Amino acid sequence: MSEFIELESQDGVRMPWNIIPGTKQEANNCVIPVSAIYTPLKPFSASPPPPLLPYSPLRCRTCRSVLNPFSVVDFSAKIWICPLCFQRNHFPPHYSSISVDNLPAELFPQYTTIEYQSPSPSPSPATPPVFFFVVDTCIIEEELSFLKSALSQAVDLLPDNSLVGLITFGTNVHVHELGFSHIPKNYIFRGSKDVSKDQILDHLNFFLKKPKPVTGVIAGARDGLSSESISRFLLPASECEFVLSSVLEELQKDPWPVTADQRAARCTSTALSVAASLLGACVPGSGARIMAFVGGPSTEGSGAIVSKNLSDPIRSHKDLDKDAAPHYHKAVKFYEGLGKQLVNQGHVLDLFACALDQVGVAELKVAVEKTGGLVVLAESFGHSVFKDSLKRVFQSGDYELDLSFNGIFEISCSKDVKVQGIIGPCASLEKKGPLASEIVVGQGNTSAWKMCGLDKATSLCLVFEIVRKDIPDAIGQPTSNQFFFQFLTYYQHSSGQMRLRVTTISRRWEAGTGSKQDLIAGFDQEAAAVVMARLVSFKMENEAEFDPIRWLDRSLIRLCSQFGDYLKDNPSSFTISPRMSIFPQFMFHLRRSQFVQVFNNSPDETAYFRMILNRENVANSVVMIQPSLISYSFQSAPEPVLLDVAAVASDRILLLDGYFTVVIFHGITIAQWRNAGYQNQPEHEVFAQLLQAPRDDVDAIIKERFPVPRLVICDQHGSQARFLLAKLNPSATYNSDAPPVPGGDVIFTDDVSFGVFMDHLQRLVVQ
Template sequence: MSIFQTQEDLTGIRFSWNIFPNSKQENARFVIPVGCLYTPLKPINDLRKPNYNPVKCQKCNAILNPYTTIDFQSKIWVCPFCYQRNKLPETYNSITEQNLPIELIQSFQTIEYQLQEQPSLPPAIIFLIDVACDEEELASLKDSLMKTLSLIPENYLVGIITFGATIEIYDLSFMDFPKSVMIRGARTLSDLQIKSFLGLKNYGQNFQNQNFQNQNFQNQNFQNQIISQKDTIDGVTKFLQPLSECELTLSTIIQELLVDPWKLTNKRRPMVSTGSAILAAETILSQWKGGGRIMCFVSHPTTNGPGMVVGLEKKEPIRSHHDIQKETEVARNTQKSTEYFDSLADKAITNNITVDVFSCSLDQTGVYEMRNLIKKTGGLLLIADKFDSDVFRNSLTRIFQKDNISNSDELSDKDFLCYDATISISTSKELRIAGAIGNCFSANQKTPYVAEAEIGIGGTSSWKSCSIDSMSTFGFYFEITNSEKSPVENKKIGMIQISTKYRTPQGQWRLRVTTSPHYFGSVLDPQQKMQIIQSFDQEAAAVLIARYAVFKTETEQYLAIIRWIDKILIKLISQFAKFQKEDPNSFDVPNNFTIYPQFMFHFRRCNLMKVFNNSPDETVFHRHTFLRESTMNSILMMQPMLYSYYLSKPPSPVVLDVSSILPEAILLYDTYFHVLVHFGTQLAIWRNQGYQNNPEFSNFKQLIEQPKKDALILSNPRFPFPRFTECDQGSSQSRFLTSRCNPSRTYKSNWFYKFNW
């Protein structure tokens, strides 16, 4: 484990450069922009959680941290960001150099305040189910949903809506038999019309004002007391009920779901009103005021009503990348559909609603048009072949996986979903914030910390996400303000503070604060250049450049982005490598830079950049997951890992090259989305002959079982759960491995004929 990974485990943050350039011109010499990858909810073993509100600067709102200057006599602290002198609260009167509060101890760069604020309403979940699928698929989906109900905490509010040609919104307060409101999916309705159909009033706000002021939020019966009030039964609580109150009713509804009776013949696509169904779900959740998420399970594209992606006739193909790029007749609905789902995204972020999409179909379902709806709200996206696949079932379970050690209804600290997150950044005056790239949206906070140039989502020092979890990672980019005529002093420290305010599933507000100091330097000074080289984190730098490249794909052509990546690589290596012109043997690259070119080589070839042989939905899925994952998982998507297993030696990583594919080796190939166990020719023959069943060859049995066990260990903590494949050398499934290996040897090489393929 590198020192940068160790630092990330302690703080949740990784920088491309850990020594900053001291001027704008020096920033250009660094080539790779100064940036960081930050995981706000990363599990930290020794995370301190003070049970009080933080002390903030009166001028810039920066938070008291270990790098502030304290006058212990007068109880004054100087903000390291704006140099404002602030008076410490009376509760800090007893502090001395030997008696410091947690936030002033330098070993705790990251702390999490448990804010003393009024608890919020509990979150709500609406299950949005496409019932236009086949009976077998619907049965599999129902089984998965029933298992999910057993994992959801009882304080969560739940609702259920089904859709096909019509939209059916179920009344969970009526327990005698299923009762619902039906809306035609073909109609384009407004919020007021939907509220009128459902009889909705803004009861959520009344709950917050009247009932949350004087009652204990942690009381187990508190939620039930509120929901059981008679004056709310005709409002939004008809459609949203605590799971503890409606579990039996909800289970009955799910078990009795039937395939949409309006489903057409095999020659035509079913009528599916996904756009209208999401609008109805958002309208209900907007009345609750506690936020929540819409979990949308789709198996067909939108063919009915607003947001229509494709027509009903199967002879009309669904759009491809070529159709979208060339704006052909096939893609005539794409722009209008995208604009509609973008409007739903604006409504969702206004009401703090997260939209998750689980697309299970052999064809596309319109995820490309819904991409901003999922991305801006911080939603989860999964694409699988069927609802009965391991990928779907395990991924759905993974979302609400509880801590096995604890019997509490709270989700595990490593797995829980949190809501209404706001990420704000403060910097010292030498630095400015260029922007952020991740599954979030701008909070439009134009403070003095904001840079003129923008990278990603810029023009602000604060961003919001309706939902975050322990793997949600954001990329932030910075620039230097000083000119070369007045560079920053080399021994001076630049400060960056990232604060994330969010709401737990139990309604408690928390604030995680990470403060990171960095020295300034110049590559023109030989001694400083060595320190700068050692401060380079090539893994974080590669991911930051890759995120920027993926962001550019929205507006720029593929070849232009590839040329941009290549120019950065050439400039970086020419700046920091040692070489003599026209002498290849003199080329020497520092150790901290040796793997970066390799990352970029594989990134150019992966499906994050290339769209060949991928549908628009698949491309959105891969890029969406990449923009929310941690540094090491992102590296895995860019450059897959390859491990070899032999009878004669322990498992070890090998280069991603065809030379690693040997008859006497088992390979474990991991792309994050796909885990493959590849048996060499000789080992496959022994396995087929049953040698593993002979007690004399127990070591062989252990050899063929170990990669599968390791594959399961790799797969369990991930969302989405990766696809698992087991294949033999030379089989059709082995193409997943050979297509990504470096082709150092081909069928024309003598090596090819050495073995019996």
């Protein structure tokens, strides 16, 4: 797969089919849709990177695509032909010196991805980013002190020019006036009551000195809000550091009494609604993030997920399947509305949910995902998963997230391709046109999407439809056997300037007899597995009575019967190209993964796993589907081993990276030696190094990953060994015929092993 990784390093694109089926029928036969996983802001890997062009892009007058290396240029007539729609365009006067030896950067063949920063007529100051903290105070004292110390550290890391605001909530919502530094001052809203934007502005005294405008939307300084009244609630970090720190220091647990048989009154939805309306009034259209820190289930307001009575349990997957979760649909509807409001304002909702109980991530998912927000789920505000992840958000340097704002993503393609939609952190702008397919997958019915928040790792899954019915004749219409795709991403860079990144890619299409081998040659197994994982997650959430296992199995059987070689009714004759041979293994692990198996996970956890899957690139998503396993032993250097129970041995250490959880597993002999303290004796220095090697590798993983994974260190036969065993292929179980390997392990499960799975697959394919 090295050539696909190389293509990705240049353009940030991975496609399951890098040679594309040329007709609608052939695309349907391919089972996995023509699609792409695209990371719009992937850092340039080329050295030197492409220059940042200080002028506006040149666009085709018909399809509005941008001049690119695939354009055909007539240097004598100063004309360029758009490869997507074949329109002839004249170069403007400032390109008059163009020639074969004097090309502008956007025509260099290696710059298929390039970035523009339009010169602004007047040197306007860069827009500062806004961080609005919304903090839950209905938590026990110990949790509150963990949260306060994490927030104080975060405030120290904020960029000096950024604006900061603070809302705390429990039974009621408290909006803190940071601009009034003499004494702490806040405005209170009742948590059980929905408040409109106008009521909020009136209550916060925005129109004391200046009468309220009679017409128009009230938004920002241009509509009559004085900067003085805005700066009461949003202050530059450098100015309000002292006030904010003292407010956080004095923050108390919510004072309202809670009886022993009740949950605390927590109005998460009202607090988020107040924050969204306040930002919409003060800083519309500029990069702003609402960072919500929630420590328990919401019980007040329109977004409540459970009643206050402890005798009513919080909804489970079974309740959602039976439609027996009384608050669920109302809460989801509320957060859909909130998500729409935030998308219109260009603002992001981030969620840090830290509790042993569920807090409502499943309901909030729609608003967080549409705005491109970050999400972190941990058991406590004192847990390293939360503390280190929060630090990473504001960290600068090698591993920074590089948060960008206010993006708009557009797409152009050749005329025989349409877009069904995107599965990922964005919202449809409903820009209907000839490119939008009638079949909708994810955010569809459009060729442009809003991405309020994006970072260098945010990845979108684009699903295409091939609309050509048959292979065109070579006579008449100019046809090439290339499809072109162009992705345009406008965004507010972390420096505050607006930029446009343009990626143009070309893929060859094949149709008719003999095209099968070409299609196999361009098959990217990893990208295909990730597309299937996003599709199955999407279908599980949006299609009633959907059976994910049956759908995955039928897709795999169809793919293997289409592209495998076999004699009818002879399972042992089945073979498949090495280009596709790992794909059944990915599907086997996907069927057993946390995206498909919801048993033993709460709706919040399932929503969290799927949100991360929907925003990560191919390499990270593959680790979520099929974790990597590395073995450390005295006999050999650290080496990857099969994800199988046969890898367990008493004299080995295993490192399992499952993306969300990283496990260091010591074989029983290693654990006994460690407990006896051999690693501290000078003559056993090699043993000390063996123990340290997986720790060093884990530190490297944790350093570059967001959210920070949970680290589990366990021993063979210990209670936490389940974190490893649950992910392994159960080739040896309690009812296997063969005795277990000495020093090895067996898994107590009735799940089929990969060998049995493949036998069944071969038998069904050859029928």
